[in-house]
Amino acid sequence: xxxxxxxRAAVLQMRCGADARENRxxxxxxxxxxxxxxxxxxxTQELFCSEYFCQREATENFDLxxxxxxxxxxxxxxxxxxxxxxxxxxxxxxxAAGLYHNTAAxxxxxxxxxxIYRKMHIPDDPLFYEKYYFTPGDTGFKAFDTKFGRxxxxxxxxxxxxxxxxxxxxxxxxxxxYPTAIGWHPSEKAEFGAAQVDAWQTIQRSHAIANGVxxxxxxxxxxxxxADGGLEFFGSSFIADPFGRFxxxxxxxxxxxxxxxIDPRHLETVRRNWxxxxxxxxxxxxxxxxxxxxDRSLTRHGVRQx
Amino acid sequence: xxxxxxxRAAVLQMRCGADARENRxxxxxxxxxxxxxxxxxxxTQELFCSEYFCQREATENFDLxxxxxxxxxxxxxxxxxxxxxxxxxxxxxxxAAGLYHNTAAxxxxxxxxxxIYRKMHIPDDPLFYEKYYFTPGDTGFKAFDTKFGRxxxxxxxxxxxxxxxxxxxxxxxxxxxYPTAIGWHPSEKAEFGAAQVDAWQTIQRSHAIANGVxxxxxxxxxxxxxADGGLEFFGSSFIADPFGRFxxxxxxxxxxxxxxxIDPRHLETVRRNWxxxxxxxxxxxxxxxxxxxxDRSLTRHGVRQx
Numbered sequence: 001x002x003x004x005x006x007x008r009a010a011v012l013q014m015r016c017g018a019d020a021r022e023n024r025x026x027x028x029x030x031x032x033x034x035x036x037x038x039x040x041x042x043x044t045q046e047l048f049c050s051e052y053f054c055q056r057e058a059t060e061n062f063d064l065x066x067x068x069x070x071x072x073x074x075x076x077x078x079x080x081x082x083x084x085x086x087x088x089x090x091x092x093x094x095x096a097a098g099l100y101h102n103t104a105a106x107x108x109x110x111x112x113x114x115x116i117y118r119k120m121h122i123p124d125d126p127l128f129y130e131k132y133y134f135t136p137g138d139t140g141f142k143a144f145d146t147k148f149g150r151x152x153x154x155x156x157x158x159x160x161x162x163x164x165x166x167x168x169x170x171x172x173x174x175x176x177x178y179p180t181a182i183g184w185h186p187s188e189k190a191e192f193g194a195a196q197v198d199a200w201q202t203i204q205r206s207h208a209i210a211n212g213v214x215x216x217x218x219x220x221x222x223x224x225x226x227a228d229g230g231l232e233f234f235g236s237s238f239i240a241d242p243f244g245r246f247x248x249x250x251x252x253x254x255x256x257x258x259x260x261x262i263d264p265r266h267l268e269t270v271r272r273n274w275x276x277x278x279x280x281x282x283x284x285x286x287x288x289x290x291x292x293x294x295d296r297s298l299t300r301h302g303v304r305q306x
Numbered sequence: 307x308x309x310x311x312x313x314r315a316a317v318l319q320m321r322c323g324a325d326a327r328e329n330r331x332x333x334x335x336x337x338x339x340x341x342x343x344x345x346x347x348x349x350t351q352e353l354f355c356s357e358y359f360c361q362r363e364a365t366e367n368f369d370l371x372x373x374x375x376x377x378x379x380x381x382x383x384x385x386x387x388x389x390x391x392x393x394x395x396x397x398x399x400x401x402a403a404g405l406y407h408n409t410a411a412x413x414x415x416x417x418x419x420x421x422i423y424r425k426m427h428i429p430d431d432p433l434f435y436e437k438y439y440f441t442p443g444d445t446g447f448k449a450f451d452t453k454f455g456r457x458x459x460x461x462x463x464x465x466x467x468x469x470x471x472x473x474x475x476x477x478x479x480x481x482x483x484y485p486t487a488i489g490w491h492p493s494e495k496a497e498f499g500a501a502q503v504d505a506w507q508t509i510q511r512s513h514a515i516a517n518g519v520x521x522x523x524x525x526x527x528x529x530x531x532x533a534d535g536g537l538e539f540f541g542s543s544f545i546a547d548p549f550g551r552f553x554x555x556x557x558x559x560x561x562x563x564x565x566x567x568i569d570p571r572h573l574e575t576v577r578r579n580w581x582x583x584x585x586x587x588x589x590x591x592x593x594x595x596x597x598x599x600x601d602r603s604l605t606r607h608g609v610r611q612x
Contacts, residue, residue, distance in 0.1 A: 120587045125579075140590055143600065150600075160582045162468030162516050163591050170593065172600030199515050199550050206512030209505050210468050244505050273431075276466045281426050282595050284446055285469050287476065289588050289595075294449065294456075294478030 006263040007148035009175060010039035011218035012048075013237040014255045020049045020064070024072065027089075028079055034257045035083040040109075040148045041262075043088040045218040045237075046156050046179040047102070050092070052233070055225050057132045065094035073105050073113050081111030086146040088153055090179035092133075093118070102134040102155055104179060109147040117142050119155040120164060127185065127231055130157070141167035149174055149262060152213075156180045159200070159217070163288070165207035169277075175262050178204060178217040183233035186223075197236050197252070205244035212242045212271040214262050221253050242270040312569040313454035315481060316345035317524035318354075319543040319562045326355045326370070330378065333395075334385055340563045341389040346415075346454045347568075349394040351524040351543070352462050352485040353408070356398070358539070361531050363438045371400035379411050379419055387417030392452040394459055396485035398439070399424070408440040408461055410485060415453040423448050425461040426470060433491065433537055436463070447473035455480055455568060458519075462486040465506070465523070469594070471513035481568050484510060484523040489539035492529075503542050503558070511550035518548045518577040520568050527559050548576040 012030045016023050027048050034042050047053075049072060053061045066072060072091055080087045086109050093103035093116075102119035118137030122130050141164055143152045152173030158164040159178050168176055182200060184193050201217075208215040221235040237250040239260040247260035271277065287293050318336045322329050333354050340348050353359075355378060359367045372378060378397050386393045392415050399409035399422075408425035424443030428436045447470055449458045458479030464470040465484045474482055488506060490499050507523075514521040527541040543556040545566040553566035577583065593599050 120590055121585050123585065125581070136587065141593075157585065160516060160580070161586065162472065162512070163586070163594055166468065167591065167594055167599070170596065170599040172598075195549060195551055202508055202550050203512050203515050206468070206509050206516075209509050210466060210512075243501060244508050245501055274466070275431070277598070279427050279429065279463065280467065280469070280597070281442065282597055284426055285473065285595055287447075288469055288473055289591055290476065291586070291588055292478075292583070293473070293476045 004264045006261050007040045008038050008259055009214070009216055009239065009262050010034040010042045010257055010259040011177070011216045011237050011239065012042065012044050012257055013218060013221060013235050013250045014045065014048065015222035016048060016051050016220060018051055023049050024075060028075070030257055031079060031085070031087060032083065034259065035085050037257070037259060039085065039259050041086040041146060041151060041175070043177040043216060043218050044090055044179055045220045046090045046181040047092055048090060048220070051224045052181045052220070052231065054130050054133055055127045055231060057129050061133065062094070062100060065092040065100050068093050068103060068105055068116055069113055073107065077107045077111040077113060080107040080109055084109050086148060088177055088179070090155060099135055100133055101137060102130065104153040104155055106144045106146065106151070106153060114144050114146060115142065117153045117155070119158060121157045121161050123157040127225070141171060143168060143171035143173040149264065152176045154178055156182065159204050162207065162210065165211055169211035169213050173213060174264050174267050175214040175216060176207060178215065180217055180219040181233060182219055183231035186229065186232055189232065193234070197234055201236065201238060205240045208240045208242055209244040210276060212267060212274065212277065214242060214267070215240045216260070221255065242267045243274070310570045312567050312571070313346045314344050314565055315520070315522055315545065315568050316340040316348045316563055316565040317483070317522045317543050317545065318348065318350050319524060319527060319541050319556045319564070320351065320354065321528035321561060322354060322357050322526060324357055329355050330381060334381070336561070336563055337385060337391070337393060338389065340565065341391045343563070343565060345391065345565050347392040347452060347457060347481070349483040349522060349524050350396055350485055351526045352396045352487040353398055354396060354526070357530045358487045358526070358537065360436050360439055361433045361537060363435050367439065368400070368406060371398040371406050374399050374409060374411055374422055375419055379413065383413045383417040383419060386413040386415055390415050392454060394483055394485070396461060405441055406439055407443060408436065410459040410461055412450045412452065412457070412459060420450050420452060421448065423459045423461070425464060427463045427467055429463040433531070447477065449474060449477035449479040455570065458482045460484055462488065465510050468513065468516065471517055475517035475519050479519060480570050480573050481520040481522060482513060484521065486523055486525040487539060488525055489537040492535065492538055495538065499540070503540055507542065507544060511546045514546045514548055515550040516582060518573060518580065518583065520548060520573070521546045522566070527561065548573045549580070
């Protein structure tokens with residue numbers, strides 16, 4: 001059961017290659033290193049077992065998927081037990097023939113599979129063809145009582161949706177992990193690169209602020225794909241406190257381990273001073289369950305809607 | 307009816323005194339100046355007709371309230387018509403004996419009262435005793451088709467709630483105004499002042515990012531209250547584009563007019579590149595209508611919830 005004690009969280013930032021075994025070994029090495037440095041709850045970047053295969057749509061890429069429980073949860077479950085740490089891994093899940101998800105597995109410090117979260121929001125943009133691969137999650141938004149603390153896990157595109165952070169925080173999570181694979185289109189980097197990194201950090205820091213929770217985001221680095229195109233993953237992994245302040249920030253291009261102390265008592269102090277959860281107008285949020293609330297096509301043409 | 311043309315928006319940042327007539331005249335002067343500079347949709351800071359009276363609970367302060375329509379909507383309606391601009395004013399509304407709201411009135415460019423929004427989220431913290439004065443709004447979240455564009459108005463504390471921004475954007479607003487009165491407790495300024503301004507801007511910039519809308523926030527300046535205490539309003543009014551980038555930022559202590567061009571076509575471009583609205587999981591957001599979703603008191607003691 002989750003305690004009210006502080007603990008040390010870590011996110012891993014690394015480059016991935018084509019060989020799944022090598023990627024897993026590299027992640028395992030970073031986890032050992034993080035644990036040696038005192039980390040107790042450790043999260044990988046998104047889909048760390050492979051390159052980011054969603055740059056193209058190809059049926060053979062489904063061979064990269066694995067079952068849960070399966071090889072990765074077994075390997076990292078053993079590692080979690082050996083080190084006595086909680087490990088969150090991001091996997092390409094094969095649930096059934098023709099049914100695949102982008103899934104995070106939470107392995108408790110005794111090595112057991114505590115539960116999974118299936119990515120709820122699936123993007124689809126040039127070179128991020130995820131709707132082809134991943135069925136939208138059906139787990140809903142969750143929190144997990146690990147040995148060290150109650151944590152939530154959301155995945156990449158989820159980070160742009162305040163509803164996802166809110167719902168996970170309302171489940172009692174005091175830390176939100178975001179395993180991520182986000183990068184620049186090299187042709188856009190000069191003009192929009194800095195603004196994209198800033199927006200990516202800003203929206204996640206805002207989840208920390210709005211919900212009074214810690215946020216820890218793990219992104220990959222490295223260029224993947226054709227030399228004259230592809231994606232350059234921009235790293236910039238970070239951990240923010242419940243007021244959105246950076247506790248640590250990684251580079252755009254180096255393999256790194258970021259760690260920070262997660263203190264439930266500090267979280268309580270922040271929420272007492274900024275009591276947003278007290279004042280939510282749950283009675284008035286009903287229309288948030290709609291797709292949109294201003295359809296000109298459903299109103300009389302020319303009639304002013306106020 | 308709202309068009310798809312660009313227009314120029316402005317927010318006013320000023321110091322307020324004890325005399326309502328003087329405060330109104332000062333705001334009117336700034337509005338004239340903004341309009342002379344090309345502004346077409348102009349928003350005041352919160353409760354600009356008075357000092358921020360919520361620093362103490364006193365029945366006589368209810369005398370500051372006015373009806374809507376009333377003196378302020380008449381004065382600023384005339385000004386809107388004269389200048390041909392839209393004006394959003396933030397007022398202490400007397401709705402009935404014993405029923406008061408913190409209300410924004412939207413005056414269209416022909417001087418008519420287009421509608422009102424009543425602050426939905428009411429704070430209550432040391433020196434911000436708003437729950438004493440303001441009944442939580444019952445208008446819900448709205449957008450207004452002004453002559454120049456479809457805008458939303460939210461008020462101060464609302465800015466910390468992603469649900470409020472989301473619901474207003476789902477009503478089709480392309481610009482969210484936030485009239486505000488936020489300041490430092492002088493005793494906290496050295497330690498927390500910079501972080502508070504940063505969090506305040508970050509959460510609002512995140513609403514721009516999450517919703518692909520412009521955000522324009524108008525805060526007051528000046529110290530109010532006892533010399534050895536009171537509040538120092540920190541200004542820092544700003545306008546952000548639909549990717550959260552600052553288009554303009556004001557000082558912490560000077561009277562200023564900030565303006566920026568609001569371009570619905572740019573907003574469309576941003577949303578095509580970052581199509582968050584497309585991917586919202588409206589089927590899975592139901593529990594957001596609850597107060598909290600992890601009550602230990604409602605579960606069997608000691609049973610792990612995952």
